[in-house]
Amino acid sequence: MDLMQLCNAIILSTAVCVGSAHGLATKNKLTPFGPSMRNSVMSGIQDTADFAIKIHPPEQDVDETLRSLDGIMMMEDAERRASNEDFVDAEQRLLSLHKAKIREIVAxxxxxxxxxxxxxxQALMEGHGSTEL
Structure with missing residues (x-):
């Protein structure tokens, strides 16, 4: 079936489906193509296609998949730990700066x-802090 015949078949089928769908439910009014029409159009398109795609499930071993996931998790954990260490260091620097600024304000x-x-x-406070009870 060539492209011109396919287009003519679609137009003719659309007219037939719309005419016959006049008394059907709302669902059928919204979609003028019935299941048989969709199947015939798809088969016509598939017949004229230059290639076909065959889909099959992956053939990877479950143990191999689990090992791969474990490796990815180890890398992500290492990145998370490094990120947390950087965050803690930055927070400590910020806290030290705030403490120093508060000391200046209080002084x-x-x-x-x-x-x-x-x-x-200052000498009084240093002397008071060094005495033991």
Whole structure:
């Protein structure tokens, strides 16, 4: 069946299907091609095709598949650990910067109070921290 005959068959079948589908349910009104028409069109297309695709299930061994998945999981775990270590290092640096900034803010706020004491506040705190009970 050549392309022109196929087109003529589709047009003729469409007219027949639409005319006969007048009294059918809504589902059939929405699709003018019935199952037999679709099958005949597909068989006509398949007959004129230059190639055919044959599909078959994969022939890979289950153990080989499991080993492959284990290898992929090991690589992903290593990447995740490295990423987590980088994240923790970045968070530690950020935390250290924040602590230093808070110390500066507290020291600047406490400076007028420290000026009222005759003794150096830092020396007092260092001496207090080194005594044992």
């Amino acid at each position: 600047a706020a406490m400076e007028p109070i420290h000026a009222m004491f005759p003794m150096d506040y």
